[in-house]
Amino acid sequence: MKTTIKLLMLTALMAVSCNSDSDSSDNSSAQDTTVTADAKAQALEEDVEGIKEEVLAGDGYYASKNADTQLPPSSCRVITQETLTNGDKKFKVDFGTGCVDSNGNNRSGIIYIVAHRNTTTNEITAAITFDNYYINSNKIEGTIDVSRAVVNSVPTFTRETNINIIQPSGGGTIHREGSFNIEKIGGVSTPLVFTDDVFSIRGNALTTLPNGTLLHMEITEPLIRNIGCPVIVKGKKTITKNSQTFVLDYGNGSCDDIATLTLPGGTVITIYL
Numbered sequence: 484m485k486t487t488i489k490l491l492m493l494t495a496l497m498a499v500s501c502n503s504d505s506d507s508s509d510n511s512s513a514q515d516t517t518v519t520a521d522a523k524a525q526a527l528e529e530d531v532e533g534i535k536e537e538v539l540a541g542d543g544y545y546a547s548k549n550a551d552t553q554l555p556p557s558s559c560r561v562i563t564q565e566t567l568t569n570g571d572k573k574f575k576v577d578f579g580t581g582c583v584d585s586n587g588n589n590r591s592g593i594i595y596i597v598a599h600r601n602t603t604t605n606e607i608t609a610a611i612t613f614d615n616y617y618i619n620s621n622k623i624e625g626t627i628d629v630s631r632a633v634v635n636s637v638p639t640f641t642r643e644t645n646i647n648i649i650q651p652s653g654g655g656t657i658h659r660e661g662s663f664n665i666e667k668i669g670g671v672s673t674p675l676v677f678t679d680d681v682f683s684i685r686g687n688a689l690t691t692l693p694n695g696t697l698l699h700m701e702i703t704e705p706l707i708r709n710i711g712c713p714v715i716v717k718g719k720k721t722i723t724k725n726s727q728t729f730v731l732d733y734g735n736g737s738c739d740d741i742a743t744l745t746l747p748g749g750t751v752i753t754i755y756l
């Protein structure tokens with residue numbers, strides 16, 4: 484049996500499922516696809532990470548900046564910066580009261596990025612916070628802290644996440660805490676060309692649904708994120724909910740929004756990210 488569920492319908496699905504804690508092996512799709520809350524949280528987190536990379540690369544934080552590598556103009560955000568008293572740079576990415584970006588995402592509010600470079604180790608850290616920030620009516624609160632180092636000429640990152648996703652229309656709040664190790668596997672030789680970057684992501688996270696249900700997530704095959712594509716294109720993760728294990732497969736590397744979710748009883752659900 485194969486059922487198609489739109490990830491954008493997650494709010495409605497969760498409104499149904501949060502009223503019940505029954506979990507037979509292949510319960511109704513509306514019940515079991517609540518585990519896609521993890522996919523939604525991952526997508527929003529990676530989106531913020533991409534904005535951070537765009538801002539720091541465009542500012543020349545990773546290499547010497549020149550006129551050919553400025554951030555592309557956009558009517559959907561204004562980026563300003565200030566140098567703090569300790570020498571750190573604070574970037575303000577302001578989406579105003581609402582705009583639609585080139586990928587069709589509706590954004591508003593502000594993302595702040597405070598970047599620090601260790602002059603001894605050349606390690607770069609970025610502390611990301613939010614001020615009334617929304618994407619597609621989902622409000623994001625909390626912190627994302629990223630540390631970047633170059634190991635054997637390859638940029639590597641660690642990311643610690645502690646965020647709330649407040650869903651629209653009374654859909655409740657998804658809370659996510661995660662720890663990730665990230666390696667840049669594409670675009671290494673072009674540090675100021677943002678669009679050719681490819682990242683391999685490993686790690687785990689704990690997601691709390693609005694009804695208190697916990698989702699334990701472990702990446703079992705590295706997630707591949709191509710900055711030129713708005714979604715994760717490859718990789719697998721296992722998600723455990725109430726002692727049942729689900730497998731989310733992002734596909735074979737094609738830039739599409741299709742993923743599959745295998746339920747404990749073997750049923751495969753196609754979801755659109």
